[in-house]
Amino acid sequence: MNLIKAINTTNAPSAIGPYHQAIKANGFLFCSGQIAIDPKTNQLVTSDIASETEQIMKNICALLEAESLSTGNIVKASIFMRNMDDYAQVNKIYAQYFKDGKYPAREAVAVAGLPKNVNLEISIIATYQWP
Numbered sequence: 001m002n003l004i005k006a007i008n009t010t011n012a013p014s015a016i017g018p019y020h021q022a023i024k025a026n027g028f029l030f031c032s033g034q035i036a037i038d039p040k041t042n043q044l045v046t047s048d049i050a051s052e053t054e055q056i057m058k059n060i061c062a063l064l065e066a067e068s069l070s071t072g073n074i075v076k077a078s079i080f081m082r083n084m085d086d087y088a089q090v091n092k093i094y095a096q097y098f099k100d101g102k103y104p105a106r107e108a109v110a111v112a113g114l115p116k117n118v119n120l121e122i123s124i125i126a127t128y129q130w131p
Contacts, residue, residue, distance in 0.1 A: 011062035013037035016115065022063050024128075029067055033080070033123040034059040035115055049086040049119055053093040056122050061097070069126050071097045076125040079108040083119065090120060 007022035007029065008014075015021055015032065022031040036045040036055035039062070045055040064070055081090065087108060095103075104124070114121050 007063065007066055009062055009066035011039060011066065012059045013039045013042070022066075024067065027128050028075075029064070029069065029073075029126040029128070031060060031063050031124045031126070033078075033115075033121040034063075035118045035121050037116075044116060044118065046118060049089050050093055052118065052120050053090050056120060057093065057097050060122065060124055064126060067126075067128070069128065072099065072102055073126040073128070074098075074104040074124045075127050077104050077106040078123045079106065080111045080114060080121045081108065081119065082111060082114060084110040086119065094122075 003024075005024040006020040007024055008020060012021055012034070016037075019032050022029055034056045036052040037043070037059070038045055038055060039059065045051050061071065064073065077094075079090065079094070081087065090108070098104075
């Protein structure tokens with residue numbers, strides 16, 4: 001029997017629409033796109049792209065930790081940027097969250113707009129069976 005379960009934690013921002021923070025299904029965790037909302041204050045962290053990226057990665061880690069997972073369990077990431085000029089800085093912060101070069105598959109694309117006018121959104125898929 002395949003179980004599907006909604007995952008929610010107070011350590012990551014609440015959903016800002018009709019969706020869950022994450023869904024557990026068939027051995028995978030599908031995390032909704034994260035933007036740089038600090039879950040403690042419910043405020044956006046947008047002073048610069050490095051701070052924005054850092055907050056997003058903290059939010060992703062909080063969702064993973066709610067299921068006793070880590071970034072080592074991520075198998076796929078999707079990065080959406082308003083400005084491709086931010087690519088190098090986003091990569092620098094993002095890479096710090098992965099140990100020993102164990103990076104997931106990924107795409108990074110420029111988009112015309114993102115929720116709440118942020119500069120960056122990242123979503124991930126993690127597995128319960130890795131590493």
